[in-house]
Amino acid sequence: MASSASAENLFEPNQVSLAISVDAVLQFLDDHGFFYQAVPEIGELVEELYRTKRSRSEDARVEYFRPALRQDPRLSRILDHFAEVPFRIPWGTIPEVFYIWNRKTDPTADTGFVGYMLSPGSLYVCADGSHRLDIDGELVGTRVLRVADHLLENVPKIGVDLKEGGV
Numbered sequence: 199m200a201s202s203a204s205a206e207n208l209f210e211p212n213q214v215s216l217a218i219s220v221d222a223v224l225q226f227l228d229d230h231g232f233f234y235q236a237v238p239e240i241g242e243l244v245e246e247l248y249r250t251k252r253s254r255s256e257d258a259r260v261e262y263f264r265p266a267l268r269q270d271p272r273l274s275r276i277l278d279h280f281a282e283v284p285f286r287i288p289w290g291t292i293p294e295v296f297y298i299w300n301r302k303t304d305p306t307a308d309t310g311f312v313g314y315m316l317s318p319g320s321l322y323v324c325a326d327g328s329h330r331l332d333i334d335g336e337l338v339g340t341r342v343l344r345v346a347d348h349l350l351e352n353v354p355k356i357g358v359d360l361k362e363g364g365v
Contacts, residue, residue, distance in 0.1 A: 211359045212236040214272075223272040224279055231329030234358050234365065235273060239266040241318040241363015248317070263315050263365075273365060318363040326354040 208215050208226075213235045218226045227233050243263055247253040267273045328350060336344040 209356045220271045220275050223275050232324045236360050236364040238362035240315050244315050244317040316360050316363050320360040322358050324356040325350045
């Protein structure tokens, strides 16, 4: 792991540690396979889309969230680095199922990322380094695999609690 802080200090309940700088965020993402950040405005925007029944409309696109994402320099660096990918719907919650970044069956996986815009109260678990595993799962969309829990038994789990929403 090339990230500058020790593993036990990298993960806070509502954000990746601020010890991970703007310059180190892409290496962190490559090392761990995920990045998360509380962004209350994102939570408000997700709630607004659901409240106004626009969560599956043309309004629910990355452009809708971009100004809020750009307020965080680390998220801005991630957005600048990767090509645009289709945006489906904002997630109100994360189901109790693991999804991993699909490097195995998608040769372009290093050129994009999956981003979840999350409502307030979102709780989820990240499987640290799972994007590097050579395991099978159910292909969901074009970028992620749904993976059975038992295949990730030996992978460190990181709990995330976005009380106000975020990404």
